[in-house]
Every structure is written in C-alpha cells, then in structure tokens.
Amino acid sequence: MKTMILTAGAGRKLDPLTETRPKPMIEICGEPLLSRLFRSLQEVGISHVDVVIGHHGDKIREYYSHKPVDDISIHYLDQESPKGVGDAVLTGRPRIAPGDFFLLVYGDILFSRNMIGSLLNSFKSLKKPLASVCLTRNSRDFGNIYMDHEMRINDIIEKPQRSDLGNYILAGAFLLPGTIMDYLSRCENRFIDALILLAKNEGLYASIWEGEWVDLGYPWDILEANQMLMKQWKTSRIASDLIQEPGSHIVGPVVIESGVILKSGANVIGPCFIGAGSFIGHNALLRNFTSIGAKSIVGFGVEMKNSVLFEQVEIGRLSFLGDSVIGRNVNIGSGTVMVNINLDQSRIRVSCDGDVVDSGLIKLGALVGDNTWIGAGHTLLPGTKISSGSIIPHHSTHTGKR
Numbered sequence: 001m002k003t004m005i006l007t008a009g010a011g012r013k014l015d016p017l018t019e020t021r022p023k024p025m026i027e028i029c030g031e032p033l034l035s036r037l038f039r040s041l042q043e044v045g046i047s048h049v050d051v052v053i054g055h056h057g058d059k060i061r062e063y064y065s066h067k068p069v070d071d072i073s074i075h076y077l078d079q080e081s082p083k084g085v086g087d088a089v090l091t092g093r094p095r096i097a098p099g100d101f102f103l104l105v106y107g108d109i110l111f112s113r114n115m116i117g118s119l120l121n122s123f124k125s126l127k128k129p130l131a132s133v134c135l136t137r138n139s140r141d142f143g144n145i146y147m148d149h150e151m152r153i154n155d156i157i158e159k160p161q162r163s164d165l166g167n168y169i170l171a172g173a174f175l176l177p178g179t180i181m182d183y184l185s186r187c188e189n190r191f192i193d194a195l196i197l198l199a200k201n202e203g204l205y206a207s208i209w210e211g212e213w214v215d216l217g218y219p220w221d222i223l224e225a226n227q228m229l230m231k232q233w234k235t236s237r238i239a240s241d242l243i244q245e246p247g248s249h250i251v252g253p254v255v256i257e258s259g260v261i262l263k264s265g266a267n268v269i270g271p272c273f274i275g276a277g278s279f280i281g282h283n284a285l286l287r288n289f290t291s292i293g294a295k296s297i298v299g300f301g302v303e304m305k306n307s308v309l310f311e312q313v314e315i316g317r318l319s320f321l322g323d324s325v326i327g328r329n330v331n332i333g334s335g336t337v338m339v340n341i342n343l344d345q346s347r348i349r350v351s352c353d354g355d356v357v358d359s360g361l362i363k364l365g366a367l368v369g370d371n372t373w374i375g376a377g378h379t380l381l382p383g384t385k386i387s388s389g390s391i392i393p394h395h396s397t398h399t400g401k402r
Contacts, residue, residue, distance in 0.1 A: 373391045
C-alpha cells in the first residue's frame with residue numbers, strides 16, 4: 001500500500017515548541033510522534049513511505065539518517081512553500097497513478113492501539129475511499145463529518161463556529177484513490193472541498209475509531225498526549241543499570257532508561273518517564289504524568305507534576321513545575337515557580353499565533369521553547385509562553401553595586 005505522511009506544516013499555534021522543529025518531531029516519552037507513526041505502519045506491513053517535508057524538514061532528514069527505521073524505506077517530498085494540506089498531497093502526484101489507492105496520514109496525530117490497522121481492515125471489506133473519524137471533546141478545530149446509516153459521508157464542515165454539534169471529526173488518516181489529485185486541482189488545492197467532491201462522485205466512507213486520539217494543535221495537547229500514552233502502562237520498565245540510592249522510592253508504573261541516577265530522598269510516583277542519562281537530585285518529587293527527556297538534571301528539592309521536558313533540561317534546586325512543557329536544552333534557575341492555576345480557578349487563556357485561545361484547562365503552567373535560560377527566583381504565571389533562545393536575567397532585589 002502506497003503511503004504518504006504529511007509533516008510540512010509550520011504549526012504556528014504550537015509555538016514556541018515548533019519554532020525549532022516540525023510538529024511530528026515533538027517527543028512524547030522520549031520518542032518523536034513520527035517514530036510512533038512509523039511503528040504503527042510497520043505493524044501492518046507497510047515498508048515504503050513518502051514523507052512530505054517543509055518547515056524544518058532538515059530536522060526529519062537528519063534524525064532518520066542517524067536512526068533509520070527498521071523495515072521502512074523513506075522517500076522525501078519537498079513542499080517548498082507550504083500552502084495547506086491539499087498542496088502537500090499534490091507533491092506526491094507523480095508517484096500515485098489514477099487507479100491506485102494510497103494511505104494518507106497526518107504526521108501530528110497520536111492514537112492508542114493502531115488506528116491505521118483499523119482503517120486498513122475497513123478497506124479490505126469495503127474497497128471504497130475511507131476516512132478515519134472519531135469523537136472529540138472539542139470539534140471546533142477540526143473537519144466535522146456527517147454520514148448516513150451506511151457510514152457514507154455526506155458532508156464535511158471545516159472548523160465550524162458552533163461548539164454544540166457533537167459530531168464525528170476527521171481523524172487524520174485516509175485511504176484515497178489517485179483521482180483525489182484531480183479533485184484537488186479542480187478545487188484549487190482545497191483538501192476539504194476535494195474530499196466533498198470525492199464523496200459526491202465516488203463515495204467516501206467513515207472508518208470509526210473508538211480508541212483514544214490526540215491531534216497536536218496547541219502546546220497543551222502535548223500534555224494530553226503524554227497522559228494518553230502513560231495511562232496504557234500496566235507495569236514498569238526500568239533499566240538494569242539504574243543507580244538508585246537508599247532512601248529513594250519508586251511507586252507505580254514507570255519507564256526509566258539506561259544511565260539514570262536517582263539520589264537519596266527522591267520520590268518517583270508513576271506513571272512517569274525518565275530518559276537515558278538523566279540525574280534526579282536529593283529530595284526531588286516527580287509526581288504522576290511527569291516525562292523527563294534524556295540527559296536532563298533535576299536539582300535538589302524540585303517538585304514536578306504532569307509536565308513534559310524535552311532532552312537536556314536542567315532545573316535548579318527548589319523549583320516547581322506544574323502542567324508545563326519545556327523544550328530542549330533549557331536551563332531553569334533555582335527557586336523558579338511555574339504557577340499552574342488562576343486564583344479564581346478560571347480557565348487559562350493563552351496567546352497562540354496572534355489570537356488569545358481558551359485552553360479549556362483549569363491547570364496549565366509554562367510553555368518554554370528550546371535553548372532558553374531562565375534565571376533564578378522567577379514566578380511564571382499560568383499559560384506563560386517563552387520563545388526559543390530567550391535569556392531571562394536572574395530576579396534580583398539588590399545588585400551589590402554602589
């Protein structure tokens with residue numbers, strides 16, 4: 001089955017995490033989204049994949065040149081100037097014959113079990129164009145679909161303004177005929193319009209996905225994706241070379257990779273992930289749904305909960321991180337507090353791509369881009385965003401100068 005994965009979008013609403021990487025290279029529990037998708041494709045026997053790259057596409061090429069995917073051959077298609085999904089799909093036109101069916105998958109989705117296998121099983125029995133669909137709590141940011149009792153899709157409304165529709169949405173995986181390329185050309189490359197035209201002329205059916213599913217649209221979706229993965233853990237996986245000092249404790253399911261040091265007094269309450277070569281200092285408290293990337297340092301007395309750290313993050317002593325996402329190579333000074341709740345317990349609003357967005361969350365901490373240095377003694381309010389490469393001086397009350 002010919003397969004195309006879309007990774008070219010800039011993902012501006014996910015800034016600051018996408019300022020320095022494409023969305024599919026965001027790491028959840030130490031592994032990029034794209035690698036998890038490749039594994040799902042491996043499980044169903046797919047061995048050749050076209051990956052459409054654009055925004056920071058070099059990061060994808062470089063990563064998989066050093067870490068090739070077993071049993072999958074990757075061919076890259078460059079979308080030189082990303083202009084939406086339809087334009088990205090058309091980059092693969094020379095490789096798709098009109099009579100072919102091909103698998104199309106968005107690179108920024110995460111799902112429990114294997115949604116791709118479910119879609120392929122539906123295709124085996126129906127032999128018709130298909131779209132994976134699922135239910136979500138908030139349908140306003142997605143393509144809402146309407147179908148009849150035979151699960152034939154009659155209409156698609158892209159990002160409806162109403163919030164009470166409660167309908168199925170497109171879940172980012174499709175089995176499409178090569179003729180979709182012609183429909184895209186007729187619709188000026190508008191993907192949803194092309195799907196509607198396909199549905200009208202050839203039929204488009206829904207393959208219902210009843211498992212969990214997350215689309216990374218906003219930074220806080222990283223926290224939801226992290227929780228979705230960790231909730232599936234039933235047992236722990238701890239590297240044999242873990243150095244765990246007396247007086248430290250591990251409770252609940254955890255994944256701890258090679259070379260980790262857990263100092264005396266440290267407590268890890270699972271589910272938690274600790275990446276290879278990380279150091280967890282004395283009396284640190286890692287509460288549930290904490291994910292720490294490889295080669296990170298968590299200092300004395302640090303408390304963390306429901307937070308995701310990428311690789312090579314250093315957190316100074318006596319800091320608190322709650323419901324936060326921290327990019328790669330970030331240094332957080334001692335005594336930093338990332339507050340995760342408003343005093344009136346109102347939902348936290350965040351500036352995203354020029355708009356102020358209601359996160360829908362009562363608890364949300366800071367969102368920090370790569371290569372940032374936050375000085376000691378800061379208090380970051382809920383929903384604070386810090387751009388990649390920022391340097392925030394130490395908070396001081398006296399400089400010592402006369």
